[in-house]
Amino acid sequence: MEFDQRSPVYLQVIRWFKERIATGEFVGGQEIPSRRALAAELGINPNTAQKVYKEMEEQQLITTERNVPSRITTDPQVVERVRSELLSEAVAEFVTAVQAIQVPLDEVMSTVQNVYHTNERGELDA
Amino acid sequence: MRKFIMLLNEELKRGAKFYLIALVGLVVLEFVSVIYEIKNYQSNVEEYMRVDRISQMEAIRLAGGPLNFGDATSYFQYIIAIAMMLILLLSFQVWYRDWFGESKYIYRLLMLPGKRTAILMSKLTAVFLTIASFIGIQWMVLLLSGSLFKWLTPEDLMESKRVFGENRIISMFYTFNIADTLIILLVSTLVVSFVFHIILIERSYRKPIAIMHVVIDVVLLIVPLVGLVYIFENTHFLYPDQITTFVIGYFLLYFVYVYWKSIRLLNHKISI
Amino acid sequence: MLEVHGLHKKYGRKRPVLQGVSFTVPPNQLTCLIGLNGEGKSTILKSIMGLIPLDAGTIVVDGEMSRERIAFVPDLSTMPGYMTVGDAILYMEDFYPDWNQKTAEELMAFFKLLSTDKISDLSKGNKAKVNLLLGFSLDRPYLLLDEPLAGIDLFTKEQIAWIFSSHYMEGRGILMTTHEIAEVEHLIDRVVFLQDGKIIHEDDAEEMRELYGKSVQDRMREVFQR
Numbered sequence: 204m205e206f207d208q209r210s211p212v213y214l215q216v217i218r219w220f221k222e223r224i225a226t227g228e229f230v231g232g233q234e235i236p237s238r239r240a241l242a243a244e245l246g247i248n249p250n251t252a253q254k255v256y257k258e259m260e261e262q263q264l265i266t267t268e269r270n271v272p273s274r275i276t277t278d279p280q281v282v283e284r285v286r287s288e289l290l291s292e293a294v295a296e297f298v299t300a301v302q303a304i305q306v307p308l309d310e311v312m313s314t315v316q317n318v319y320h321t322n323e324r325g326e327l328d329a
Numbered sequence: 330m331r332k333f334i335m336l337l338n339e340e341l342k343r344g345a346k347f348y349l350i351a352l353v354g355l356v357v358l359e360f361v362s363v364i365y366e367i368k369n370y371q372s373n374v375e376e377y378m379r380v381d382r383i384s385q386m387e388a389i390r391l392a393g394g395p396l397n398f399g400d401a402t403s404y405f406q407y408i409i410a411i412a413m414m415l416i417l418l419l420s421f422q423v424w425y426r427d428w429f430g431e432s433k434y435i436y437r438l439l440m441l442p443g444k445r446t447a448i449l450m451s452k453l454t455a456v457f458l459t460i461a462s463f464i465g466i467q468w469m470v471l472l473l474s475g476s477l478f479k480w481l482t483p484e485d486l487m488e489s490k491r492v493f494g495e496n497r498i499i500s501m502f503y504t505f506n507i508a509d510t511l512i513i514l515l516v517s518t519l520v521v522s523f524v525f526h527i528i529l530i531e532r533s534y535r536k537p538i539a540i541m542h543v544v545i546d547v548v549l550l551i552v553p554l555v556g557l558v559y560i561f562e563n564t565h566f567l568y569p570d571q572i573t574t575f576v577i578g579y580f581l582l583y584f585v586y587v588y589w590k591s592i593r594l595l596n597h598k599i600s601i
Numbered sequence: 602m603l604e605v606h607g608l609h610k611k612y613g614r615k616r617p618v619l620q621g622v623s624f625t626v627p628p629n630q631l632t633c634l635i636g637l638n639g640e641g642k643s644t645i646l647k648s649i650m651g652l653i654p655l656d657a658g659t660i661v662v663d664g665e666m667s668r669e670r671i672a673f674v675p676d677l678s679t680m681p682g683y684m685t686v687g688d689a690i691l692y693m694e695d696f697y698p699d700w701n702q703k704t705a706e707e708l709m710a711f712f713k714l715l716s717t718d719k720i721s722d723l724s725k726g727n728k729a730k731v732n733l734l735l736g737f738s739l740d741r742p743y744l745l746l747d748e749p750l751a752g753i754d755l756f757t758k759e760q761i762a763w764i765f766s767s768h769y770m771e772g773r774g775i776l777m778t779t780h781e782i783a784e785v786e787h788l789i790d791r792v793v794f795l796q797d798g799k800i801i802h803e804d805d806a807e808e809m810r811e812l813y814g815k816s817v818q819d820r821m822r823e824v825f826q827r
Binding site for chain 1: 629630631762763765766767768770771783786787788789790807810811814815816817818819
Binding site: 332335339343430431432433434436437439440441442443533535597598599600601 | 612613647650651652653654669673675677678679680681682683692695696697698720721
């Protein structure tokens with residue numbers, strides 16, 4: 204996995220998890236690799252993997268029990284929360300970018316709709 | 330103790346190739362020199378007989394008398410001198426080979442658990458064993474050369490009375506007893522210790538300071554010794570026997586100092 | 602904790618290489634010692650190991666002034682060239698009570714080294730792997746690495762960098778010097794900046810990124826371009 208060196212590695216890994224939780228690629232209750240395996244797979248420091256798991260536990264993204272591999276949360280509210288988090292982040296970034304070039308809101312909205320539909324069609328054709 | 334033995338094993342392994350080459354070379358050289366001397370003498374006698382048209386006895390007289398064992402082994406002293414040079418070289422090489430070259434084994438030696446004393450002792454013992462084996466092998470070559478001499482030299486050209494002739498080295502070898510051999514080994518060990526000491530100084534200090542240390546140590550050896558012996562002899566403060574004991578005692582004390590200082594350098598001052 | 606206090610080293614009458622270097626290497630983290638060429642990074646590592654005598658300074662490892670809990674991986678071979686990899690491993694097993702034969706065999710397999718390979722015949726990359734093997738196979742809590750990635754080809758670098766994501770990192774505090782910051786940026790936990798023989802900054806890498814949006818390389822430029 205390639206990392207942006209200007210933002211914390213552990214946050215980037217958590218985001219990677221969040222994206223997959225939001226899309227349902229990681230199903231509720233699914234087992235996730237151990238800290239060691241995650242570190243080896245992503246090429247990160249095991250300490251960072253440790254930090255990732257601790258943080259994900261605190262955010263209730265995963266459940267951990269002793270001697271048992273950790274699992275993705277089954278709580279649908281958490282999944283919803285993650286989705287809206289990611290959405291808000293993406294929107295915030297987008298809005299900042301668009302406000303920087305001072306485009307009026309209705310033009311923004313219609314462009315968004317156009318691009319969204321075009322992309323969708325493009326994916327269906329592919 | 331275990332560390333010492335393992336290091337000694339490693340030192341011997343490292344030097345095995347050069348040791349064997351040197352040993353074989355020296356031994357072959359000695360045998361060849363004996364054969365050469367015999368043949369050379371023979372051809373001299375024959376030439377005198379042929380050119381001056383004289384009898385064999387006359388020719389032998391002209392050639393300087395019959396050939397004795399001492400004459401046949403006259404090159405041995407040079408070969409022994411070469412051997413001593415090689416041992417001196419070895420004393421340096423046993424340290425410097427760990428510093429120079431593609432791998433720096435000295436890093437490993439200095440980082441090993443346990444006391445660094447074992448490093449010094451293993452190298453000293455390796456050189457000591459080399460010296461002892463050279464002496465032992467020289468003895469065997471001497472015996473074999475004796476047989477070789479008797480076998481190759483025609484009886485009428487051979488002298489059996491003054492066996493050693495003018496060859497003092499060989500006669501010395503033959504009159505060796507255990508005590509003499511031990512003394513030689515002790516003195517050699519002390520000399521090698523001193524060489525090691527100089528090497529450790531060189532590896533611990535920058536050149537000007539290193540030279541200063543070496544000079545001080547040499548002065549410390551010679552000046553008090555020579556001065557005190559001079560005083561003792563002239564003031565008749567001690568009997569001659571006692572003077573000898575004093576000299577030996579001083580040497581031993583000095584080398585305790587050399588040992589102590591070498592260990593100290595190895596533990597605290599040496600730098601890679 | 603590996604603590605280094607007030608290291609001083611001077612060669613002759615020139616300016617001191619180390620002028621009171623003090624920093625800490627926490628356990629279970631990868632600390633990177635960063636400094637420009639010839640600033641004394643190597644000298645620091647070697648003096649911690651007792652290979653270069655210090656004019657002043659102390660080294661404390663988990664409360665003790667003993668070096669037996671530190672292993673060192675230098676940037677050159679420390680075993681005689683005539684030895685094979687197998688010989689070197691036997692040697693280490695004989696001399697070191699804290700040698701872990703299992704780790705050594707695992708690493709030998711991972712690095713694809715044969716016990717019959719003669720060390721003097723190995724490529725630079727393979728020599729580096731052997732050095733790493735010898736260091737990591739000691740069960741010691743602290744490890745010093747001197748330029749482990751210097752002058753090594755890409756694929757060997759990847760193999761070596763893998764170690765830093767492996768379980769071999771667990772239970773170890775590592776102090777590393779390297780110029781290849783880009784290759785190991787994402788693996789570093791802490792950075793210690795050395796300039797003019799002194800430590801001028803110690804930073805937690807992730808904090809730096811989180812609070813200031815700066816990468817280690819950014820920070821390097823900041824710190825050294827004063």
